[in-house]
Amino acid sequence: MSLSVTSLTLSHFRSHHVARLSCDTRPVALYGANGAGKTNLIEAVSLLSAGRGLRRASAADMVRRPEGLGWKLKATLARGPRHFEVETWSDAGAARQIKIDDKPASQLDLASQVRVLWLIPAMDRLxxxxxxxxxxxxxxxxxxxxxxxxxxxxxxxxxxxxxxxxxxxxxxxxxxxxxxxxxxxxxxxxxxxxxxxxxxxxxxxxxxxxxxxxxxxxxxxxxxxxxxxxxxxxxxxxxxxxxxxxxxxxxxxxxxxxxxxxxxxxxxxxxxxxxxxxxxxxxxxxxxxxxxxxxxxxxTPPLLLLDEVAAHLDAGRRAALYDEICELGAQAWMTGTGPELFDAFDGRAQLVEVTEADGISAISG
Structure with a gap:
């Protein structure tokens, strides 16, 4: 039985004024120029689990500037045939709040529902x-x-x-x-x-x-x-x-x-x-x-978040990594600057281009 994000909506989160993404159960490869907001998208996915996310940021640090209105994330997830909805948000200056299927939830509730693992460039010096x-x-x-x-x-x-x-x-x-x-x-x-x-x-x-x-x-x-x-x-x-x-x-x-x-x-x-x-x-x-x-x-395999991982591996290691992800049955969210970094998936992943201009995000795949 797999766990996957099937839809993700961001509002006033980091660089994204509004962003919407629909997915199936396959791995998701986000590509685009530096600064387009790819890492911000997988940070949003990391907040579907317990904790402060992959950047360990405070709720106030995640709000889009200069508006400072607060932020909100909403996602639909599928675990096998069952679908459930997670919402998490922070009003301006307030602590993060969580709902699961429209009911108030705690960090412990979230930890028991959604497991997420990640590897980001900041961890390379671990x-x-x-x-x-x-x-x-x-x-x-x-x-x-x-x-x-x-x-x-x-x-x-x-x-x-x-x-x-x-x-x-x-x-x-x-x-x-x-x-x-x-x-x-x-x-x-x-x-x-x-x-x-x-x-x-x-x-x-x-x-x-x-x-x-x-x-x-x-x-x-x-x-x-x-x-x-x-x-x-x-x-x-x-x-x-x-x-x-x-x-x-x-x-x-x-x-x-x-x-x-x-x-x-x-x-x-x-x-x-x-x-x-x-x-x-x-x-x-x-x-x-x-x-x-x-x-x-x-x-159930966890969601995997791998930021810029392809750029640090040779072609053989990239292919080996993608094979292992697919064999595991995990929905991995990966980022890279170009679609060619994910060629070895050979149709087994969703390629999604992320662009940003004049403060408006565009996501297509």
Missing amino acids: WIEGAEGRRRFLDRAALSLFPDHAQHALTYEKAMRERNRLLKDQVRDAHWYRALEAQMAGSGTALHHNRQATLTALAEAQQGATTAFPAADLALVAIDAELPDTAEDFAQALQDSRLRDVAAGRTLVGPHRCDLQGVYAAKGVPARDCSTGEQKALLLSLILSNARALTAMIG
């Missing part, structure tokens, strides 16, 4: 930049498999911010810390277990696949102290670390102090030491493995 980006990459994979992951992350971050405020104020009274540390211990342990389960699922998906993309051996390592396996042990570790944390002015133990390490399995070379092309191939391998793991878990 292996050589800071640990925060790698944790975020792993957390997106975990969220795709475990919809409650986002709520655990929000609970943990909120409690840690409050604890860090106490630490910076040099508060030493244990009474102020206990409730916050209990929240951090429960949500932090759940986060850690979800991450570990995600790594296991990705490893199994890589091992069982015939693919042209290299496998990566992944490990979650502690930057400082090891994270305990149980909430009780984590709460004790937070208590034991208070004096050290007061001196530092921040929390030094927990899942926010972990890093994702990757190794090019066939060569035994750390991902950070691989060539740019090898690093890109490893990222694609992980996105495809995540999609296979999710399909095995829920029976």
Whole structure:
């Protein structure tokens, strides 16, 4: 059973005053000149899932300028024979709101209905930049498999911010810390277990696949102290670390102090030491493995968003990628500057030209 977007309407979103697109279940290849709004379209698709979308932007940042009136997205999706509608919007200065089939919905509701994975050019430096980006990459994979992951992350971050405020104020009274540390211990342990389960699922998906993309051996390592396996042990570790944390002015133990390490399995070379092309191939391998793991878990492949991916692959790798997408049965949304980048689909994808002039978007395919 497949998941696909069959219609998408944007209003005052990013560069688009109004844009409408109708699709079938095949992959969608968006092409056009730089600045035409292709990435904005797939960012809109990313907002059909939980979270802040592929750019991690605030609701206010997504509004079309200079009007600043707020924005709205509306999409019809098909899962097998069933169709359902998702609306999400933000009025000027207001938080994002969601409806599913015209009923108010939460981010958790959205996460359980629509799973979306993406790879964008900003992620190309994943292996050589800071640990925060790698944790975020792993957390997106975990969220795709475990919809409650986002709520655990929000609970943990909120409690840690409050604890860090106490630490910076040099508060030493244990009474102020206990409730916050209990929240951090429960949500932090759940986060850690979800991450570990995600790594296991990705490893199994890589091992069982015939693919042209290299496998990566992944490990979650502690930057400082090891994270305990149980909430009780984590709460004790937070208590034991208070004096050290007061001196530092921040929390030094927990899942926010972990890093994702990757190794090019066939060569035994750390991902950070691989060539740019090898690093890109490893990222694609992980996105495809995540999609296979999710399909095995829920029976439906996710939506895939691949921004400018074709431009960074040679013709052979492009053909291999398109074959894997079609074999998976996923509706992938891809962008590129010209239709020739998608020739290897050979009729298996919808080619859609995106143009923009005088603030008006034109989408044809």
